[in-house]
Amino acid sequence: MSATDLPEMPVLDLDRVVKRPAPAPSTIVAAGLLVALVGFAVWSLNEIGFTAETFTESADKVGPFLDRMLPLRFPPVQELLRSIGVTLGVVLCGTAISALLSVPVAYISARNTSPLPWLVPIGRAIGVVARAVPDVVLAMLFVLLFTLGSLPGILAIALHSIGMISKLFADAIEQIDEGPRQAIRATGASRAQEFWSGIFPQVLPSWIATTLHRSDINLRGSVLLGYAGIIGLGYDLRLSLESLNYHKAMAFALVIFGLCVLFEIVSTVIRAQLLGAAPTGRSLGSRLARRLPAPDLPVTAAVPATHDRDAAVAAAMRRPWNADRVRSTAAVAGAVTVIVAAVIGSEAKWLDLFRFWGQIPFLLDRTWPPSIEPRTWADVFDALLVTLEIAAAATLLSVVLSLLVGPLAARNAAPNGPTRAAARLLLLVVRSVPELILAIVLIIVTGLGPQAGTLALGFVGVGLLGKLIADSLEEAAPGPQVAVRSVGATRTQVFFSSTARLSVPAFVGHTLYLLDSNIRSATVLGIVAAGGIGYYLVDATRVSRYDQVTAFVIVLVAVVLVVEAVSAVIRRALR
Numbered sequence: 160m161s162a163t164d165l166p167e168m169p170v171l172d173l174d175r176v177v178k179r180p181a182p183a184p185s186t187i188v189a190a191g192l193l194v195a196l197v198g199f200a201v202w203s204l205n206e207i208g209f210t211a212e213t214f215t216e217s218a219d220k221v222g223p224f225l226d227r228m229l230p231l232r233f234p235p236v237q238e239l240l241r242s243i244g245v246t247l248g249v250v251l252c253g254t255a256i257s258a259l260l261s262v263p264v265a266y267i268s269a270r271n272t273s274p275l276p277w278l279v280p281i282g283r284a285i286g287v288v289a290r291a292v293p294d295v296v297l298a299m300l301f302v303l304l305f306t307l308g309s310l311p312g313i314l315a316i317a318l319h320s321i322g323m324i325s326k327l328f329a330d331a332i333e334q335i336d337e338g339p340r341q342a343i344r345a346t347g348a349s350r351a352q353e354f355w356s357g358i359f360p361q362v363l364p365s366w367i368a369t370t371l372h373r374s375d376i377n378l379r380g381s382v383l384l385g386y387a388g389i390i391g392l393g394y395d396l397r398l399s400l401e402s403l404n405y406h407k408a409m410a411f412a413l414v415i416f417g418l419c420v421l422f423e424i425v426s427t428v429i430r431a432q433l434l435g436a437a438p439t440g441r442s443l444g445s446r447l448a449r450r451l452p453a454p455d456l457p458v459t460a461a462v463p464a465t466h467d468r469d470a471a472v473a474a475a476m477r478r479p480w481n482a483d484r485v486r487s488t489a490a491v492a493g494a495v496t497v498i499v500a501a502v503i504g505s506e507a508k509w510l511d512l513f514r515f516w517g518q519i520p521f522l523l524d525r526t527w528p529p530s531i532e533p534r535t536w537a538d539v540f541d542a543l544l545v546t547l548e549i550a551a552a553a554t555l556l557s558v559v560l561s562l563l564v565g566p567l568a569a570r571n572a573a574p575n576g577p578t579r580a581a582a583r584l585l586l587l588v589v590r591s592v593p594e595l596i597l598a599i600v601l602i603i604v605t606g607l608g609p610q611a612g613t614l615a616l617g618f619v620g621v622g623l624l625g626k627l628i629a630d631s632l633e634e635a636a637p638g639p640q641v642a643v644r645s646v647g648a649t650r651t652q653v654f655f656s657s658t659a660r661l662s663v664p665a666f667v668g669h670t671l672y673l674l675d676s677n678i679r680s681a682t683v684l685g686i687v688a689a690g691g692i693g694y695y696l697v698d699a700t701r702v703s704r705y706d707q708v709t710a711f712v713i714v715l716v717a718v719v720l721v722v723e724a725v726s727a728v729i730r731r732a733l734r
Contacts, residue, residue: 192725193667196674200555203548207609231410234395242411243418246391248505249309250381253316254374255498258366261321265328272332272354282329290322291719292712293683293693294380298387299700300708303522304515310507312381312389320373324366331365332358371426378422379593382415383683386697390506392418400599412596419591429490525703529710539692543714546691549612549684550677556617557624558670564621565628572632583629590622598684609691612684616677624673631665671726678722682715 233239267273268282294315301311340357348356385393392415399408502509531539564582566572573579598615639657682693692711699707 188728192729196551196725197555199547200551203552204555204613206548207552207613227405228409230406231413232404232406233410233414234407239414242390242392242395243414244504245309245506246378246381246393246418248501248503248507249312249384249389249391250316250374250377251497251501252505252507253313254320254370254377255501256313256317257320257324257373258370260317261325261328262366264321264325265332266354268325268329269332271335271337272358274350282325286322286326286329287720287723288322288716289318289320290326291679291716292319293383293679293696294319294377295383295387295683296696296700296708296712298384298389300522300526300705302388303525303705304518305511306508307388307390308508309390309505310509310511311387312384312391313505313507315384315387315389316377316381320377323376324369324373327369328362328366331362335361371429375419375423375426379415379419379591382593382595396596408599412600415596416592419593420587423587423591522705525705526709528706529713530706531710532707534695534707539695539711539714542692542695543718545609546681546693547678547718549609549616549681549691550674553613553616553620553677553681554670554674556613557620557673560617560621561624561628565625566632568625568629569632572629582625586622586625586629588622589619590626592619592622594619594680594684612681612691615684616680620673620677623676624669627669628662628666631662631669667729668726671729675719675722675726678718679715 234242264282264285266282267278268286270276270279273279273282297315297318298311301314305311305314335358339361340353343353343357381389381391382393382396385391385395385397388394392411396408396411396415399405399411564585567574567578568582568586570579573582594615597618598611643657681691682696684691684693692714696708696711699705699711
């Protein structure tokens with residue numbers, strides 16, 4: 160056969176082969192929303208008025224501020240320990256209650272456990288509303304139902320924290336391995352038995368980790384509860400600031416900051432011991448956790464040499480008292496002891512839970528129907544725009560700074576170990592500063608207005624976003640990085656061509672989460688006159704116009720729903 164007799168091979172159209180498919184409509188919409196959010200953030204930064212002169216003028220006020228703050232004047236030790244005990248009691252009791260209440264809410268919110276499909280949006284809506292209403296506003300409302308003290312603060316933390324814990328808990332339930340559940344169902348088990356035996360053990364680590372993380376957040380947020388009259392360190396700080404005693408106020412602020420750092424270290428150790436996973440980081444908490452004895456692997460009891468099947472099964476199911484069981488039992492006993500101590504140390508009047516029912520008609524009469532008078536809707540929307548500007552501008556500042564610090568805290572991006580350790584320590588310190596304390600300091604230095612709130616949220620946001628960026632970079636798939644490195648790429652080329660590109664979806668998701676969180680935080684910062692709708696909200700509470708409080712809360716819930724819908728569209732397009 161000659162060459163001319165061979166069949167002619169088809170010619171490939173390289174343009175059609177190389178040409179990328181057209182992006183999906185959802186991707187185009189998500190990209191447009193992202194561009195719009197970035198544009199709004201840049202515009203907000205300009206509207207708030209950040210200029211070089213702003214920082215120069217503020218720097219001149221630092222010296223007089225330090226003169227008014229130093230030397231620090233701490234209260235008597237007994238008085239300080241009592242305030243610390245009450246604060247920790249309020250935080251731990253409120254978080255524990257929210258963790259328990261989040262179980263049924265998450266159960267109906269997860270698609271694979273909800274008894275009825277229409278309960279899923281109801282459960283999710285409960286979480287959204289709980290997250291949208293600031294805990295300090297809830298505390299102010301509970302003060303109307305209960306006597307002054309710590310109980311309104313406990314209930315406010317409990318209800319507000321349900322939003323975060325139930326959402327993350329429901330997401331964990333939807334991602335379980337269905338195998339154990341189906342095996343239990345095959346034995347004729349009830350729905351309750353399926354959940355507690357086949358589902359809950361799988362999501363227990365996530366539930367514990369989320370609860371511990373929420374307790375960290377609640378401790379920093381407990382400062383705000385002092386402005387609602389809740390006793391503790393936040394209340395002491397408020398009284399000191401109102402009396403212009405900055406020497407004592409900054410002493411309380413330093414104590415709160417130290418508690419936040421210590422609490423996060425202890426939280427890291429507890430997660431490592433209870434979850435059985437030794438942390439790989441180089442923070443103080445991670446190093447301490449690695450020094451503690453690691454949990455033993457489960458050991459199966461020896462089955463006696465007997466033909467008695469019942470005795471063999473009983474022996475196999477008997478858990479031996481090894482070191483692992485002793486430590487787990489001690490951990491449970493320690494947790495119960497801490498909760499009991501928190502219940503006592505909070506000094507809450509628990510019997511008021513059975514006496515407040517008569518006050519409910521009075522509260523409903525004060526809060527309904529909602530009204531904004533004497534303000535107008537134009538005033539409300541202007542204040543809401545200021546709140547959104549603060550949140551967006553602060554998020555932009557956090558993103559810029561986190562992109563510089565976050566990679567330095569990642570094991571596969573940092574140039575060396577000491578640099579990574581220093582970056583992780585910096586993020587821990589920044590993350591432990593309560594936003595309200597920083598906003599108060601900045602207001603004293605820069606004056607009233609949205610600039611102080613923006614700087615406070617932008618600075619504190621670096622601690623959270625920087626850590627999430629570092630974790631995302633470390634969790635990037637190693638395959639593409641190894642492939643790029645094998646062709647002789649430098650460390651910088653490996654980072655930008657594989658490591659960073661693989662982490663873009665996670666980075667966008669973390670940024671949207673920070674924006675959502677900043678909207679609520681910007682609202683709360685109105686308490687210290689940082690501007691926005693939060694100022695209207697607190698002002699209405701001070702003059703007992705709870706019908707205005709209801710109206711402003713409805714507006715905030717609507718805004719949070721819109722932001723969550725936008726975030727959902729963008730996240731879905733990135734998957």
